[in-house]
Amino acid sequence: MFTGIVEQIGKVFSITVSDSTESGGGGFSLVIENANLVLDDAKIGDSIAVNGVCLTITEITDNKTKVKFGIAPETLRKTNLGELKVGSVVNLERAMSVGQRFSGHFVQGHVDTTVKISKITQDPPNSVIFEFTVSPSSELSGGIDFLSYIIPKGYICLDGTSLTVVSVDQQKRTFTVMLIKYTQDNVIMMTKKVGDSVNIEGDQLAKYVEKVVMGMLFGGKFGSEGRSEWSEGDQKVIQSRTENQLELLISKIVDEKLSQHSKNK
Numbered sequence: 299m300f301t302g303i304v305e306q307i308g309k310v311f312s313i314t315v316s317d318s319t320e321s322g323g324g325g326f327s328l329v330i331e332n333a334n335l336v337l338d339d340a341k342i343g344d345s346i347a348v349n350g351v352c353l354t355i356t357e358i359t360d361n362k363t364k365v366k367f368g369i370a371p372e373t374l375r376k377t378n379l380g381e382l383k384v385g386s387v388v389n390l391e392r393a394m395s396v397g398q399r400f401s402g403h404f405v406q407g408h409v410d411t412t413v414k415i416s417k418i419t420q421d422p423p424n425s426v427i428f429e430f431t432v433s434p435s436s437e438l439s440g441g442i443d444f445l446s447y448i449i450p451k452g453y454i455c456l457d458g459t460s461l462t463v464v465s466v467d468q469q470k471r472t473f474t475v476m477l478i479k480y481t482q483d484n485v486i487m488m489t490k491k492v493g494d495s496v497n498i499e500g501d502q503l504a505k506y507v508e509k510v511v512m513g514m515l516f517g518g519k520f521g522s523e524g525r526s527e528w529s530e531g532d533q534k535v536i537q538s539r540t541e542n543q544l545e546l547l548i549s550k551i552v553d554e555k556l557s558q559h560s561k562n563k
Contacts, residue, residue, distance in 0.1 A: 302460025352407025
């Protein structure tokens with residue numbers, strides 16, 4: 299568990315697509331340098347968020363300045379870690395410890411998908427607004443529309459940084475965040491340009507609420523995790539049931555209010 303408060307900006311030292319060493323495990327590995335702060339009390343097996351992705355430490359240099367991580371194929375598919383090059387900068391954060399101040403929000407380090415930067419606008423005197431475009435639901439996203447988890451003034455994790463959503467445009471499929479000067483200087487966002495991808499982890503509470511509500515209303519395959527299996531007929535059923543359930547809910551609320559009003563006379 300993390301908070302989205304970036305502790306240090308590291309730099310990619312090396313990338314090995316097929317790392318045959320013991321710490322590489324025969325898969326894709328990533329070595330980050332300039333990581334002395336987050337490695338101060340770290341050991342092999344600990345978790346560190348790299349651009350918001352929870353990764354397990356597989357090796358630490360003796361001087362505690364470099365750290366290696368093994369990266370799974372699923373992580374490469376869902377995040378921007380596969381786009382990194384030697385010299386790329388990354389946000390780093392250690393896992394939470396008991397008793398520390400909680401300045402951000404609950405971040406699991408389980409990135410949902412990536413979004414594209416569509417606009418960067420100066421907001422005088424010293425703030426910057428980033429606009430991001432969210433792709434429609436697809437087979438890769440499991441049929442989930444991640445824009446549904448983003449609300450104005452809610453929180454969001456972008457490349458491991460806890461930020462507040464400024465606005466959401468459902469029709470354009472965009473949302474914006476604002477970076478104050480301190481954030482600009484202490485995370486990697488300002489190194490990015492229009493068209494670059496950014497890791498996104500949505501609101502966990504929204505996901506759980508959706509799962510419970512969908513299960514209560516529809517049950518079975520109409521739970522949120524089954525979206526990729528919905529046919530056109532399923533979607534019509536969902537729309538019909540939603541309308542019926544909303545009508546019943548509104549009717550119940552009206553009846554309760556009328557009854558309460560009658561008692562108060």
